Amino acid sequence: MRAAATTGSQPLIEIKNVYKQYGTGIVAVSDMSLSIEDGQFVSFLGPSGCGKSTALRMIAGLSEVSAGSITVNGHAPGSSSGPQDVAFVFQEPTLMPWASVFDNVYLPLRLGGMSRAQAAPRVEEVLAQVGLSKFAKAYPRELSGGMKMRVSIARAIVTKPRLLLMDEPFAALDEMTRFKLNNDVLRLWQEHGLTVIFVTHSVYESVYLSNRVVVMAARPGRVVDDIAIPGSYPRADNFRATREYTESCEIVSDALNQTLGNDDINH
Numbered sequence: 693m694r695a696a697a698t699t700g701s702q703p704l705i706e707i708k709n710v711y712k713q714y715g716t717g718i719v720a721v722s723d724m725s726l727s728i729e730d731g732q733f734v735s736f737l738g739p740s741g742c743g744k745s746t747a748l749r750m751i752a753g754l755s756e757v758s759a760g761s762i763t764v765n766g767h768a769p770g771s772s773s774g775p776q777d778v779a780f781v782f783q784e785p786t787l788m789p790w791a792s793v794f795d796n797v798y799l800p801l802r803l804g805g806m807s808r809a810q811a812a813p814r815v816e817e818v819l820a821q822v823g824l825s826k827f828a829k830a831y832p833r834e835l836s837g838g839m840k841m842r843v844s845i846a847r848a849i850v851t852k853p854r855l856l857l858m859d860e861p862f863a864a865l866d867e868m869t870r871f872k873l874n875n876d877v878l879r880l881w882q883e884h885g886l887t888v889i890f891v892t893h894s895v896y897e898s899v900y901l902s903n904r905v906v907v908m909a910a911r912p913g914r915v916v917d918d919i920a921i922p923g924s925y926p927r928a929d930n931f932r933a934t935r936e937y938t939e940s941c942e943i944v945s946d947a948l949n950q951t952l953g954n955d956d957i958n959h
């Protein structure tokens with residue numbers, strides 16, 4: 693395994709020898725160990741069923757580890773690290789259809805006991821950051837898929853999380869929208885000083901976004917490579933045309949191809 697992109701500072705997330713076995717007997721994650729530092733943009737990349745989502749859910753505290761340990765900022769996930777430290781964006785935007793864009797974004801603050809008036813400046817600020825200021829009063833049915841995803845991202849960052857977990861958030865979107873949202877996520881990552889873990893099936897998306905790609909294999913789900921991606925931020929418009937980018941894509945593709953069994957390649 694290659695050396696990952698680390699700077700030697702204290703890790704924000706420490707995953708040690710983690711196993712996850714579901715009640716069905718399936719080992720979704722086997723002996724996973726990983727340190728993720730504050731401020732990194734890390735992608736989990738791998739074929740279907742390699743345990744990417746399971747790993748993300750365990751880091752979020754949405755699923756228990758069967759063995760091993762995970763700490764986020766020194767605490768067990770979902771415990772005293774506090775709900776505001778970690779935010780999750782799913783593939784489906786999961787908006788409340790009966791509520792306006794403003795109210796959808798306000799939701800986590802409302803659940804935290806903040807009044808509408810108190811929350812309004814912060815909600816308006818994040819709506820501006822995702823380019824939806826003019827749509828605060830709109831309802832989800834009036835929005836495109838990309839706009840719904842922006843609302844979902846705004847709702848995630850409105851609590852000012854330190855860690856943003858994203859589970860294939862753009863898989864259902866067209867390529868143009870996806871490229872635009874990729875840039876928006878990178879901008880938000882930098883502006884908010886976030887640490888991001890981004891689950892994707894796409895080599896190209898993982899290399900474009902990340903300074904580190906963790907490659908996983910299935911049966912059982914496990915980490916097989918950990919690749920540092922060179923290239924500065926913000927990504928230049930022509931980053932996808934650079935040698936740095938194409939070389940990284942080749943390295944990551946090779947690592948991914950080695951995870952695929954004959955069954956996967958034949959369809």
Ligand SMILES: Nc1ncnc2c1ncn2[C@@H]1O[C@H](COP(=O)(O)OP(=O)(O)OP(=O)(O)O)[C@@H](O)[C@H]1O
Nearest residue numbers: 714716718720739740741742743744745746747913
């Ligand atoms: N709640 C569950 N109960 C039982 N098995 C599960 C559950 N969730 C996931 N699995 C199984 O665990 C394995 C890993 O699933 P997981 O969703 O974490 O993989 P993934 O890499 O995210 O896949 P995909 O890219 O298809 O979303 C798969 O074999 C899956 O069928």
